[in-house]
Each structure stands twice: as C-alpha cells, then as structure tokens.
Amino acid sequence: xxxxxxxxxxxxxxxxxxxxxxxxxxxxxxxxxxxxxxxxxxxxxxxxxxxxxxxxxxxxxxxxxxxxxxxxxxxxxxxxxxxxxxxxxxxxxxxxxxxxxxxxxxxxxxxxxxxxxxxxxxxxxxxxxxxxxxxxxxxxxxxxxxxxxxxxxxxxxxxxxxxxxxxxxxxxxxxxxxxxxxxxxxxxxxxxxxxxxxxxxxxxxxxxxxxxxxxxxxxxxxxxxxxxxxxxxxxxxxxxxxxxxxxxxxxxxxxxxxxxxxxxxxxxxxxxxxxxxxxxxxxxxxxxxxxxxxxxxxxxxxxxxxxxxxxxxxx
DNA sequence: CTTATGACCTGATAGC
DNA sequence: TGCTATCAGGTCATAA
Numbered sequence: 001x002x003x004x005x006x007x008x009x010x011x012x013x014x015x016x017x018x019x020x021x022x023x024x025x026x027x028x029x030x031x032x033x034x035x036x037x038x039x040x041x042x043x044x045x046x047x048x049x050x051x052x053x054x055x056x057x058x059x060x061x062x063x064x065x066x067x068x069x070x071x072x073x074x075x076x077x078x079x080x081x082x083x084x085x086x087x088x089x090x091x092x093x094x095x096x097x098x099x100x101x102x103x104x105x106x107x108x109x110x111x112x113x114x115x116x117x118x119x120x121x122x123x124x125x126x127x128x129x130x131x132x133x134x135x136x137x138x139x140x141x142x143x144x145x146x147x148x149x150x151x152x153x154x155x156x157x158x159x160x161x162x163x164x165x166x167x168x169x170x171x172x173x174x175x176x177x178x179x180x181x182x183x184x185x186x187x188x189x190x191x192x193x194x195x196x197x198x199x200x201x202x203x204x205x206x207x208x209x210x211x212x213x214x215x216x217x218x219x220x221x222x223x224x225x226x227x228x229x230x231x232x233x234x235x236x237x238x239x240x241x242x243x244x245x246x247x248x249x250x251x252x253x254x255x256x257x258x259x260x261x262x263x264x265x266x267x268x269x270x271x272x273x274x275x276x277x278x279x280x281x282x283x284x285x286x287x288x289x290x291x292x293x294x295x296x297x298x299x300x301x302x303x304x305x306x307x308x309x310x311x312x313x314x315x
Numbered sequence: 316c317t318t319a320t321g322a323c324c325t326g327a328t329a330g331c
Numbered sequence: 332t333g334c335t336a337t338c339a340g341g342t343c344a345t346a347a
Contacts, residue, residue, distance in 0.1 A: 003340065057341080075341050076325075093325085116324045118341055159318065168342080175340055224340065225327075244340095265320075267338085 002073045004057055004142055004173030005216035006227050006235065010079050011054045013230035014110075017081055018061065021100040021107040022048035030095040033112075033120045042123035043098070044069055053127070055135045056142065056172025060127060068127040070134055071112065074119025081230055083108045089232060096121060115226075142173035143213050147203035154194045154202070161197070161205075162190030163264035174209065176266045177222055177244045182208040183270060184243045184253075189277040190268045215240065243269040 002010070026043035028034055037043055044050070047063025054060070059071040059079065071079055082088055084106035093115040100107030112121060124130040139153050153170045154161075164170050165179040174182070183190050186208035188201055197205065219237030221227060224245070228234055238245075242252050247260035251271035260269045 006340080072341085074324095075339075114324095115326070116339095116341090118324070157317080163318085166341085177340060222340080227340075266340095 002057060002077070002221070002227055003175035003178050004054075005178070005213055005219075005237065006221035006229075007054055007057050007059060007073060007173075008143070008217050009221045009229045009235065010073070011052050011059055011230075013233075014079065014081060015052050017108075017230070018050035018052055018100075018110075021050065021102050022046075023050070023063075023098050024101040024107075025099040027097045027099075028095070029097070030117075033095045033114065033117055034123070035120060036123040037121070041067065042069075043096070045098075054141075056138050056168055057175070058135065058138075058172075060130055062127045066126045068124045068130040070122040070124070070130050072119045072121075074114060074116065076116040076226060077112065077114035077119035078226070078228055079230055080111045080113065080228065080232055081108055082111065082232075093117075138168050138172040139170045140172065142171050142178075142209055145171060145206050145209055147199065147206040150206045150209075151197060151199065151202040154197065156195040157193075159194050160190060160263050161188065161192045161194045162266070162268050164194035166264060166266065171209075173213070176268075177224075177241065178209070178212055178216065180244045180269055181212045181241060184275060185212055187274050189272075189275040190263055190270050191277045243271065245269070 023044045023046065026040060026045050028037065028043065040046070044061060044063050044067055047065055047067055049064035051062045052059060053062060057072065061069045061071065073079065080089070088094065088109070088111060090113065094111050094113050096112040098110040100110060122130070122134065124133065140149055150171065154164055157164050161183065162179055165174050166176065180190065182205065186201070186204040188197070188205055216222060216237040219235060219240060220229065220233065221235030222238040222241065223234035224238055243258060246258055247267070247269045249258055250256065251258055251274060254271065254273050256271055256273040258269050259272045260267060262268070
C-alpha cells in the first residue's frame with residue numbers, strides 16, 4: 001500500500017514517540033510474518049531510545065543497543081501507536097504488538113497490522129547487518145535522487161521507464177502512484193525505453209520524482225483506502241493526483257483525454273500529448289511539446305514547496 | 316545476464 | 332440480499 005511518502009509520514013509521526021520510550025514487552029500473533037525472531041530481544045524487548053530510519057519503502061527500528069528490526073508495510077501494512085489506556089482502533093489482522101513504557105509510566109502500544117500480509121518484520125543483531133542483508137540490495141532513496149544517479153541506475157535497460165521506476169533495485173521508494181505522477185510532471189511517457197533518456201529528460205524526471213514525493217509528504221501521504229500514519233491520521237495528497245486514478249478523464253494540463261494501459265502488470269495512466277512516447281530529441285530544458293501549457297500554470301495546482309530545503313528523513 | 320509472468324493474501328466494489 | 336468476478340498502493344521465485 002504505502003510508497004515512500006506514506007512510509008516517511010509513518011516514520012515522522014513515530015520518531016519522537018519512540019525516542020523517549022522503552023520496549024517493555026512484545027507479542028507476536030503470527031509467526032509467519034516475522035523473520036529471524038527467536039526470542040523477545042529480537043523484537044527489541046528491553047531496547048530503549050529507539051530510532052526509526054527509512055530507506056525507500058522500508059522502515060527500521062533501531063535500539064540504543066544497536067539491534068534492528070526492519071518493518072516492511074507491503075501493500076496493506078500499518079504501524080500504529082495507541083496511547084496508554086486507549087483500545088486499538090482495530091484488532092483484526094494485528095500480527096505484532098509492542099508494549100511501551102516512558103520511565104515509570106505506561107507508554108502506549110505499537111501495533112503492526114497487515115491484512116494482506118505482503119509485508120513483514122525482519123530482525124537483525126545490528127543496523128549494519130540489516131543494511132548488508134536488505135538495504136544494500138535497494139537502489140538509492142528516491143527522495144534524494146539526482147539526475148546523474150538516476151541515469152546511471154537506469155543504465156541501458158530496454159524495459160519501459162514505468163517498469164524500471166517500479167524496480168526497487170533501480171530506485172527505492174517509488175510505486176505505482178508516484179511513478180505515474182512523476183512521469184506526468186516530467187512530460188515523459190511511461191512507455192519510453194528506460195535506458196534511452198537524454199540527460200535533459202533524466203534531469204526533468206529526477207526533479208519531478210523528488211518534488212512529487214516532497215509534496216506528497218507535505219500532504220501527509222495519499223490515503224486511497226486504508227493508509228494511516230503512525231498515529232492513525234489519513235493523508236490528503238490523493239486530492240492532488242493529476243493522473244493516478246484518473247484514467248479516461250481529461251489531462252489537467254492540456255485537456256487531452258488520458259491514456260491508460262497495463263505496463264509491467266500495473267495500471268498506468270498518462271497524457272498522450274504531454275507525455276509523447278517518441279523521443280522528439282528536443283533541445284535541453286525544452287518543455288515536452290508545443291500546445292501544452294507550461295507546467296504549474298492553469299492546472300489549478302501549485303508547485304510551491306518544490307524548492308524547499310530537503311527535510312531529514314532519518315534519525 | 317535481463318526481462319516477463321504468475322503467485323502470494325484480503326477486502327472493497329461492481330455487476331448480475 | 333447474495334453470489335461471483337475484478338481490482339488494489341508490493342515483492343518474490345521461477346521461467347524464458
């Protein structure tokens with residue numbers, strides 16, 4: 001379910017809470033969603049001063065002792081904190097519960113819920129071990145991707161761009177929603193060959209990826225169905241989607257009817273006019289095609305915030 | 316090696 | 332109302 005912005009919102013809403021709490025106990029309701037968990041310590045019981053990191057769509061809870069627990073929300077996962085004395089909002093599909101403590105007082109509970117069970121948790125003796133076993137296999141975090149690095153990661157792949165952008169080994173954090181949104185903002189078709197981007201196109205795409213992800217984080221993420229942040233709040237960014245979920249409707253930039261098709265088994269939506277599938281070899285910095293209004297003008301959507309200083313995403 | 320495909324799950328919704 | 336089919340934000344193993 002959650003892509004980078006949603007996972008980052010979960011991280012931010014939990015960071016301060018976890019930093020000043022200790023894990024008093026943990027309960028694993030389903031063993032099959034947990035990996036490498038042999039005892040309570042693997043679930044961070046006894047750990048305090050928890051840090052919460054993120055790479056792409058994955059989270060890591062790291063105790064002061066160094067023990068690390070990777071949490072992947074998969075498609076339908078939630079990591080939710082509930083204050084002391086409050087009952088859980090939902091108890092179905094709750095696979096793990098951590099009982100927290102603040103000094104002598106109860107510190108509430110942290111819950112991992114995942115109806116579809118595409119997510120899970122992975123325990124490691126250290127954050128270095130987690131990095132080595134999991135995060136080293138991912139591409140660079142999409143929130144900080146540069147044009148040069150994006151182009152390098154795409155290499156000479158013949159796959160459609162959409163397909164390459166969804167590959168977490170190329171770039172970590174982009175999923176179906178933000179791939180389509182970024183490609184639309186960049187004016188590049190999802191069908192273009194991944195390895196055939198010009199430096200100018202790669203630059204537009206990298207900027208579009210970073211800015212759409214930042215905007216989405218500012219908007220609290222996209223809540224389409226059941227995404228909630230770490231304290232149970234829904235996001236608002238779905239109201240700013242320009243192509244995702246709008247198949248058959250008109251392009252908000254040029255009023256052309258949006259095209260849609262399955263690419264890499266995922267529904268993809270794009271504007272055939274703003275995002276031509278042929279590379280017209282335009283000079284660097286050129287807006288994709290005549291007839292399209294300049295980006296951010298006349299579409300009723302502000303691009304403010306695109307150039308704000310980059311917020312921290314770790315620690 | 317790269318790329319494509321189906322499998323893994325549950326729940327919401329549309330259509331009959 | 333109740334049934335079935337389809338679709339959904341993500342990976343993973345396996346096959347081509």
